[in-house]
Amino acid sequence: MGGMGGMMGGGMGNWPVTPGWGGQVLDYRQAQAFIRFGNEHGKADAHTNTVTFERKDVTIDLVAVQPGFDDQTFELHGLTNPTIVVPRDADVRFNLLNMDYGNNMQHTVTIVPTPPPYPYMAMMYLGPPVVPPLPELPWRSADNVKQAQFAALGNRFIANIAGTYWYVCPTPQHASKGMYGRFVVR
Numbered sequence: 001m002g003g004m005g006g007m008m009g010g011g012m013g014n015w016p017v018t019p020g021w022g023g024q025v026l027d028y029r030q031a032q033a034f035i036r037f038g039n040e041h042g043k044a045d046a047h048t049n050t051v052t053f054e055r056k057d058v059t060i061d062l063v064a065v066q067p068g069f070d071d072q073t074f075e076l077h078g079l080t081n082p083t084i085v086v087p088r089d090a091d092v093r094f095n096l097l098n099m100d101y102g103n104n105m106q107h108t109v110t111i112v113p114t115p116p117p118y119p120y121m122a123m124m125y126l127g128p129p130v131v132p133p134l135p136e137l138p139w140r141s142a143d144n145v146k147q148a149q150f151a152a153l154g155n156r157f158i159a160n161i162a163g164t165y166w167y168v169c170p171t172p173q174h175a176s177k178g179m180y181g182r183f184v185v186r
């Protein structure tokens with residue numbers, strides 16, 4: 001598999017996280033800190049399932065399959081696949097932590113203008129992304145969540161065009177199973 005080779009992205013394969021996979025490796029305590037940080041940034045509204053960022057300095061700490069949540073979902077502020085709203089021209093740090101475990105449970109995220117529903121091979125269907133996919137984040141290293149290590153990786157972009165987009169996991173079958181949410185620039 002080879003660590004940095006994975007950074008080339010796209011169909012990287014299917015294995016648990018190892019040191020040197022190409023992104024960050026977090027232990028359980030660091031993963032909890034990542035979630036806490038995400039929960040402290042932006043304002044969540046559970047009623048509308050929305051997390052809104054008012055300032056132009058935006059950090060989104062998104063989790064793939066946080067323990068206790070359904071398979072093939074993203075979490076932020078304890079919400080499942082929330083709509084994320086950022087102001088136009090926001091400087092966005094878009095981070096992803098993979099807490100999922102098991103064969104083919106690598107996840108990633110891209111932002112696209114193409115609305116759901118998505119087919120099994122979503123990548124072929126999505127067209128040019130507005131934010132390219134991160135390399136796939138391998139699944140956690142152990143069944144026991146407290147003893148596991150976790151992959152994390154981030155992107156940074158300027159949200160310079162107002163509109164409605166979608167953040168989507170392009171790993172085969174994940175988007176078709178519902179692993180996506182709305183991303184609004186306003």
Ligand SMILES: [Cu+2]
Nearest residue numbers: 107169171174
């Ligand atoms: Cu996924």
